[in-house]
Amino acid sequence: xxxxxxxxxxxxxxxxxxxxxxxxxxxxxxxxxxxxxxxxxxxxxxxxxxxxxxxxxxxxxxxxxxxxxxxxxxxxxxxxxxxxxxxxxxxxxxxxxxxxxxxxxxxxxxxxxxxxxxxxxxxxxxxxxxxxxxxxxxxxxxxxxxxxxxxxxxxxxxxxxxxxxxxxxxxxxxxxxxxxxxxxxxxxxxxxxxxxxxxxxxxxxxxxxxxxxxxxxxxxxxxxxxxxxxxxxxxxxxxxxxxxxxxxxxxxxxxxxxxxxxxxxxxxxxxxxxxxxxxxxxxxxxxxxxxxxxxxxxxxxxxxxxxxxxxxxxxxxxxxxxxxxxxxxxxxxxxxxxxxxxxxxxxxxxxxxxxxxxxxxxxxxxxxxxxxxxxxxxxxxxxxxxxxxxxxxxxxxxxxxxxxxxxxxxxxxxxxxxxxxxxxxxxxxxxxxxxxxxxxxxxxx
Ligand SMILES: Cc1ncc(COP(=O)(O)O)c(C=O)c1O
Numbered sequence: 001x002x003x004x005x006x007x008x009x010x011x012x013x014x015x016x017x018x019x020x021x022x023x024x025x026x027x028x029x030x031x032x033x034x035x036x037x038x039x040x041x042x043x044x045x046x047x048x049x050x051x052x053x054x055x056x057x058x059x060x061x062x063x064x065x066x067x068x069x070x071x072x073x074x075x076x077x078x079x080x081x082x083x084x085x086x087x088x089x090x091x092x093x094x095x096x097x098x099x100x101x102x103x104x105x106x107x108x109x110x111x112x113x114x115x116x117x118x119x120x121x122x123x124x125x126x127x128x129x130x131x132x133x134x135x136x137x138x139x140x141x142x143x144x145x146x147x148x149x150x151x152x153x154x155x156x157x158x159x160x161x162x163x164x165x166x167x168x169x170x171x172x173x174x175x176x177x178x179x180x181x182x183x184x185x186x187x188x189x190x191x192x193x194x195x196x197x198x199x200x201x202x203x204x205x206x207x208x209x210x211x212x213x214x215x216x217x218x219x220x221x222x223x224x225x226x227x228x229x230x231x232x233x234x235x236x237x238x239x240x241x242x243x244x245x246x247x248x249x250x251x252x253x254x255x256x257x258x259x260x261x262x263x264x265x266x267x268x269x270x271x272x273x274x275x276x277x278x279x280x281x282x283x284x285x286x287x288x289x290x291x292x293x294x295x296x297x298x299x300x301x302x303x304x305x306x307x308x309x310x311x312x313x314x315x316x317x318x319x320x321x322x323x324x325x326x327x328x329x330x331x332x333x334x335x336x337x338x339x340x341x342x343x344x345x346x347x348x349x350x351x352x353x354x355x356x357x358x359x360x361x362x363x364x365x366x367x368x369x370x371x372x373x374x375x376x377x378x379x380x381x382x383x384x385x386x387x388x389x390x391x392x393x394x395x396x397x398x399x400x401x402x403x404x405x406x407x408x409x410x411x412x413x414x415x416x417x418x419x420x421x422x423x424x425x426x427x428x429x430x431x432x433x434x435x436x437x438x439x440x441x442x443x444x445x
Contacts, residue, residue, distance in 0.1 A: 004269035007061070008054035009259040009302040012347055013393055014047040014309065023353025025391055027309070029420035032351040036311045036389045040428065042331030043311040044400050044414040046077075048085065051307035051396075055089050058299065061274035065281065065295055071115055073255045073300030074100045076397035080107035081416055081425035082304070092135070094255075094298040098125045101132065111135060115252070115296070117164070117213075119186050126151055136160040138213040138252065140187055145196060145204055152206035162211040162252055163188055163196055167232040169216050169225055187214070193236060197244055209246070211293070212236055215254025218301060223268050223276050229253055230280035238288035252296035253277065259305045261394050262345045270302070301397040308396020310336065310412075311351065314388045315367070325362045327384050332366010333373040334406040336392070336399045340372040348375075350382045351389040358383040364390070368407050400426070410434060 008015075013027075020026040024033040028047045036043060062068040071092035074083070078100050083093070084107050092113025095101050104114065111134040116126075119140045126148055129137070139145055139161045152159040164187040182189060188196055200209050212233050216225055233251045241247045258267035277295070285292050312329035319325040338344035348364065359380040366373035375392065384390070403411055413428035 002272075002275075004271040004275075005057075007057045007270040008050060008306050009257060009267050010269060011306060012260050012263065014050040014307055015053060016049065019353075023355075025349060025351035028417050030417045030422055032311055032391055033353075033389050035415065035417070035422060036313065036351070038422070039413055039415055039424065041311050041313045041389065042329070042335050042412040044335070044395065044412055044426070045309050045311060046082070046304070046396060046414065046416050046425070047307045047309075048416055048418040051085065051304060052089070054303055054306065055086065055091065057270050058297075058303065059089070061270040062277075062295075062297065064274050065278040067292060068295045068297060069113070071113065071296055071298050072303055073298045074103075075401055076300030077304045077308070077399075077401050078103050079400075079414065079425050081423075083107040083109055086303075094300075098122075098128050101125075101129060101134070105132065115162070115213075115298075117215075117298075123147055123151065127155075130155055130157060130159065136162060136210070138162045138164045139207075140164045142192075142196065142199075145199060145207065149204035149206050158206050158208050160208050160210055161200075162213040162250065163193065163209065164213045164215075165190065165193060165233070165236065167214045167216065167229055169229055169232070190232075190236065193240070194243065197240055197246070201244060201246070209248065211248050211250025211252060211296075213252035213254070213296070215252075215298065216256055218256050219258045220256045221258045221265070221267050223272055226253060226256075226273060227276050227280040230277060231284050234281070234284035234288055234290060234293075237293070238290060241290070247291065248293070249291060250294045250296065251281075252298065255297065255299040255301070257299055257302040259302055259394060259397075262347050267302070303397075305394050305397035308394065308399070310392045310395040310399065312390045312392065314384055314386055314390055317384075317386065325360065326365045327362050327381075328365045328367055329375065329390060330367060331409075331412065332368045332375055333370060334366075334368055334404045334409055335412050336375060336395055337402050337404070338398060339375050340370065341402075346376050346392050346394060348379060348381065348390055348392040350384055351391045352387075354382050360384065364392075368409070405429075405434060408434060 017027045024031050028049050071094045072086045073094045087109045096118040111132050116129050116137045166184050166187040166189045168182045237248050312331050316328045333340045364376040410429040414426035415422050416425045
């Protein structure tokens, strides 16, 4: 068995996590208790050192297949600063909305390396993307083919596209984050591909089809599924070549690589993924006599998640004798909906210094008015007290981007740290902002 270099997605904590001389938890030379005091809690924090390391590991691992283009899946975490970091490293972006495109443009990033995904892009979103010269669309369905062609024609453009297909692969992850199986809302199923190609070649003259796209799910630990996914994409490309005399020379295999959320999770090294991907491309191109295609990958979670953590202040506590002790935080399901949505699990640690060790089994609850607002069920924490700062690890992906204002609670700020430096990258929401779109109708005054 080959030993692959370990990559950041395999570690539970960001690099340089330790206790400092005061006994407080410290990450990238930033004292977490001081960060909490300075920026208040709840607080999202991203460690730029860990983030950059992971990004560079992706680049290095996939250098074994030089035709690779990495487009960061913005849905995992999108802010102007994050966009800038990835853009400066040469990454492109996968976007799914006008809002994500707008954020990129706001950060001064053009759409030359951007692909537009999504199962129900609005006409307005498609027009906005076309007007801003997006590189390509991953077209999801017949409705989009027709509408995009109409728009492209009205603007006198021939738009580059991929077709998103549902490869019919089932991977072992949560039902809500599986996307590759037949019964999925995303993409053309395999039996619809011929009809789509026929339409593109004979009717939709303003669309230029260059590739196929698939995404099989998220938080995946298996590796063979990526080999199989590529096999299906290339087999379809071969069938298209034979039937339509059209050789597509791009494939996009989506994202999906898992990370370590809790002790015992075993996600793969990105070096292993890259090797499997390369082998599958070479094997299948040989088998089907195809030219090796340009490869797009769209990692989201595995690029940003391990670099992120959330800081909370512990408030009330409730002990039900012989049953359970709850400790409640000043945040919860609105800033991190994943536990209540998918039953996601997290590790956490008291950041505040403790004189001695006295671990207690507790359940970490949020402050929102839902019994399901439990961030962590049953975790051992070192004598948690009201006023202590709690650090929840691995909240870099799908937390801020999925956050809400449930209970009219303000969204937290987000801070970027790097070797002792800290900068706000998203300001804490204010009460004025919370109600800025709220209209008191004249007749109710
Ligand atoms: C089309 C597509 N690509 C990429 C991703 C990113 O997946 P992950 O964050 O698991 O890497 C997603 C996530 O849902 C997706 O839908």
